[in-house]
Amino acid sequence: MRLKGKRAIVTGAGSGFGEGIAETFAREGARVAVVDINEAAAKAVAGRLGGQAIALRCDVSKGSDVEATVKATLDAFGGLDILVNNAGISHVRGPMTEVKEEEFDRMFAVNVKSIYLFAKAVVPVFRRNGSGVIINIGSTAGVRPRPGLTWYNASKGAVNLVSKSMAVELAPDKIRVCALAPVAGETPLLPTFMGGDSEELRAAFRASVPLGRLSTPRDIANATLFLASDEAEFLTGVVLEVDGGRCI
Ligand SMILES: NC(=O)c1ccc[n+]([C@@H]2O[C@H](COP(=O)([O-])OP(=O)(O)OC[C@H]3O[C@@H](n4cnc5c(N)ncnc54)[C@H](O)[C@@H]3O)[C@@H](O)[C@H]2O)c1
Incomplete structure (x- = not known):
């Protein structure tokens, strides 16, 4: 049990990568707040995890929701050790000038x-704890940007960079901050990135990955588990590419 006794918040845990991270954390002994804007999805995931987990509805772009989520977690678990900022959205793949202002603003929020x-x-x-870990889910999009996702790429570039900036500012407090940069993965968000859903589009994505496949929630959960665990106690500011060699 690599997270025995730890208490974690995982945002966007009602689906995809976040769901995989929440399941893996619970399996490794953590108590997990399954946080999502989709309350039904959060409850379904937390229900599967059993007594280790609580479900909390939260729009991560709203300050009052975020404050209430952290308070509810502290009330339920008596403390907090790990935060995973995973919730994220994208504009549909397409020309940069066709993304609407509202879409841009919502995505950055x-x-x-x-x-x-x-x-x-x-x-x-x-x-106050004298310790803590924050893991932000960035993207290869913020390391090696490709056409059609320009503003999403920009948002993930910000996630990757702010993880380093937070790491250096919070190091004196013994708070570690790392990011993951996943390559395209098999989640409900994938058609948005591909600009559609077909075997041809999937094959084209797969062909761009040296190890020959897309990422899975399990890949992302395993890497997050390592970075969040005490095994990674000397790692901070790392942006770990979980990408089958895509960024080489
Ligand atoms: N799937 C990929 O190809 C891929 C690749 C690289 C990075 N990522 C990143 O991984 C993260 C997870 O993506 P995913 O593919 O699992 O997507 P997903 O759509 O399967 O899951 C995202 C979850 O976040 C929730 N969510 C959306 N907006 C929210 C909000 N405002 N507040 C709270 N919850 C909200 C959704 O309800 C959903 O349950 C995102 O940050 C995404 O940008 C995904």
Whole structure:
């Protein structure tokens, strides 16, 4: 049990990568707050995890929701050790000039502003603990951007960079901050990235990955588990590419 006794928040845990992370954390002994804007999805995941987990509805782009989520977690678990900022959305793949202003604003609020809001709510708790880990789910999109996802790429570039900036600022408090940069994965978000859903589009994505497949929630959960665990106690500011060699 690599997270025995730890208490974690995982955002966007009602689906995809976040669901995989929540399941893996619970299996490894953590108590997990399954946080999602989709309350039914959060409850379904938490229900499968059993008594280790609670489900919390939260729009991660809203300060009042984030504060309430952190408070509810502290009330339920008596503390917090790990935060995974995973919730994220994208505009549909297409020309950069066709993305609507509302889509741009919403995406930056969910993908980037959420990290700021959770930092304000969680860093004081971690400072009091004298320890804590924050893992932000960035993307290979923010390391090696490709056409058609320009503004999503920009949001994930911000996630990757702010993880390093937070790491260096919070290191004196013994708070570690790392990011994961997954390659395209088999989740409900995939058709948005591909601009459609067909075997041809999947094959084209697979062909761009040296190890010859897309990522899975299990890949992302295993890497997050390592970075969140005490085995990674000397790692901070790392942006770990979980990408089958895509960024080489
Ligand atoms: N799937 C990929 O190809 C891929 C690749 C690289 C990075 N990522 C990143 O991984 C993360 C998870 O993506 P996924 O593919 O698992 O997507 P997903 O759509 O399967 O899951 C995302 C979850 O986040 C929730 N969510 C959306 N907006 C929210 C909000 N405002 N507040 C709270 N919850 C919200 C959704 O309800 C959903 O349950 C995202 O940050 C995404 O950008 C995904």
